[in-house]
Amino acid sequence: MRPRAELIVAVAVLAALLVGDMMFHRPKWDALASVQKKAARAEQELLYVASHREELGRIQDFLPLPLENDVEGAERFLALVNAEAGRLGAVINRVEPMGETPNGEYVERTFKLTLEGGFDEFRGFMRFLEKIPEIVVVHAFDYRSSTISAASTHRAIVTLTVIGY
């Protein structure tokens, strides 16, 4: 049976449509779902904020504190975390600055910190990072604890970005 040109064209068109679907239609579908989700959440937030206007006075409490006495932002952050680690009974024995990026009037500073301390100290340290005035985004951590040995050592390496002045 001789292959008919129109059948070949039909198959080619279907194949092109499938490829087009994957390349154009599906990404748009995903983008739409994502944008709709964000819009719905923003609307909920607006609704909440609009109905709790009396609480808006606290907004400054959520933001990084301005710098005082010409202290550099990175210096202040490292002094803070060092003091807290000491208070918790842990030690920060390595700080690796991994870059600074200006972000409007703020600066995003990325560090890799090595903390020597037990699980409670590590958890306490993470708790501290959550509540300092600067906004800390933890990208990765690796907590290791030696097992079944008299001289147990515990070490955590934390990669984080601090957003502050």
Added chain:
Amino acid sequence: MLFRINVHRLGKERRLKARQRIRRVMFASAVIGFNVVLVGMFIVAVMIQSRNVAVASDRLEATERALAKVVIEEGGAASEEEVRLIRKRAMQTRWSEVLLSIASETPDDMWFPRIRLAERRGGGGSGAYGLRLTGRIKAGGEEEGLTNLMSFLGGIREDASFREHFTEARLVDSAWLAEGGEEYLEFEVFCPLVDPDIIVERRSAGAVAPEDYMTPDEAEELESDDADTASVIELEEGSFAS
């Protein structure tokens, strides 16, 4: 007579050919028409989707502007940048709570030599981004060890703080090993993180609740005095050491 028969046959063949040609033209028209309709539908669908994306983006932008306006005008935030920072703080993962959940669900005779949050690959990929727990259970027998492990997995899967941040807790590896005359079940659990965008949704089940916007001071007040259950991990480890 022969001539008449040939003319008749010729006419018949011509009619047959004409009928076949008409059938073929109709088939080709149908196929082309079907393809045109399909392509048209595809183009219309893509156009509708593009329009929907544009409408949703406009809606998002307008809402965020309105939100920023309220927060800036009435709340004293200086810029949209600050509003974004406030939202970022509200959505960040509270690792101390996650670690506390792990510790509180850890049964006796279990500890973790390694807890690792794998770094996200690239800018926004979410493929392998999650928490990897490498643990050990000291057990008298296989059954006891597995029971403890299943109990731990069931516990963290049900834990509210854990469910807020992770899609699941999956056992990816387990093996029996003997050390110092003791038997251990070594295991690895992987917990993929949920999309950061939906953490707030999970926290508040559809509505942004005030607790998602805790100030650092409020967060400190919530710190529980008896939150040191995490020490179970080290105590157990210490007890093995002795």
